[in-house]
């Protein structure tokens with residue numbers, strides 16, 4: 001059987017290596033090829049900020065070497081897929097590549113707002129390793145004194161910290177009224193804001209960038225308030241969208257947000273074509289509503305499930321679950337599941353406590369943990385996450401058994417017990 005995987009991110013790589021592993025175990029003869037337009041082995045974008053800040057060397061970004069691909073039996077074809085057909089794909093510079101089963105793991109790309117001047121020299125996004133190489137080389141060459149980051153989501157905040165650690169004056173501009181708006185409710189977000197400000201990151205909330213100005217390269221950013229911020233580099237971190245344009249005419253069903261619709265076995269609307277990773281749209285494990293959760297762990301799990309189903313070992317995907325960790329100078333944040341803000345009109349309980357250097361919020365609905373936000377305390381994250389994804393009724397559990405040691409670290413309110 002000929003299996004072609006398009007995409008060499010964590011979803012595609014996991015799918016390909018799992019197919020090889022399972023085929024070997026089952027003694028099946030399978031030919032696995034990854035096609036990718038980026039000419040590198042798999043790398044992790046999640047640690048780009050550590051490279052930019054100088055905390056790690058570039059080679060640490062790569063997760064597996066070419067030797068490991070060879071050892072696993074994965075062939076690599078470099079080239080952009082221009083067309084997806086039934087039974088074959090068309091790869092630029094290579095030609096037609098036939099398949100028996102196809103995995104689309106084509107990921108996401110930056111959603112760039114139509115801001116005047118966004119194409120100026122000195123304006124960057126941070127999606128791929130070549131983006132980050134360009135940022136690094138610009139920083140080394142131009143030595144900017146001031147930077148503007150547009151978007152205070154996970155990537156924007158990480159980039160703000162990285163540039164600040166290089167001694168650059170950083171302004172973070174966010175449309176919403178708080179930082180990390182998709183991860184945190186107001187209380188936790190305010191703690192992060194204080195940490196950013198304490199480390200001299202200037203944060204503009206409720207602010208929109210109207211124009212990026214400059215001649216041969218960027219020199220200032222204009223906000224809707226009329227404020228003008230001098231800046232020699234701008235990073236646009238305004239979110240990602242599924243990279244699915246090449247599928248528009250294929251008949252493969254896409255969702256409202258542009259993600260590929262898959263069934264619980266990761267199969268698209270076309271038989272023999274599967275999809276996984278940032279490019280798919282699936283149900284949220286908690287709300288059961290369609291969602292796109294572009295996170296590393298989801299992509300990896302989806303890659304594993306895709307591989308299993310392709311090889312004939314039926315495995316169901318139960319839904320996307322978001323859990324994210326981010327370090328903001330000396331504050332370490334983990335957020336997962338639903339936020340209180342999203343639950344208006346629903347019945348839920350909150351267990352929350354703020355101490356000098358720690359903050360906890362655990363959101364419980366029908367006795368089950370549906371979300372949590374932790375600052376300064378990692379030890380409980382694993383157990384909370386497990387209880388949440390397994391939908392354990394913790395009220396029942398707490399009544400019946402002694403609390404696990406780690407859970408006792410959480411200041412549970414009496415009403416829970």
Ligand SMILES: Cc1cc2nc3c(=O)[nH]c(=O)nc-3n(C[C@H](O)[C@H](O)[C@H](O)COP(=O)(O)OP(=O)(O)OC[C@H]3O[C@@H](n4cnc5c(N)ncnc54)[C@H](O)[C@@H]3O)c2cc1C
Nearest residue numbers: 007008009010011037045046081107108277278294295296
């Ligand atoms: C800066 C940054 C920081 C992040 N930090 C975190 C974090 O802390 N925690 C977390 O959970 N997640 C984080 N993420 C998100 C996480 O990295 C992604 O969810 C994950 O990498 C998605 O993997 P993927 O394989 O689905 O897609 P991608 O990594 O986007 O890979 C897609 C692949 O498809 C290839 N491709 C696309 N189109 C074509 C084509 N037409 N022809 C050939 N090849 C093609 C690409 O070259 C690439 O190899 C971060 C992302 C970024 C950018």
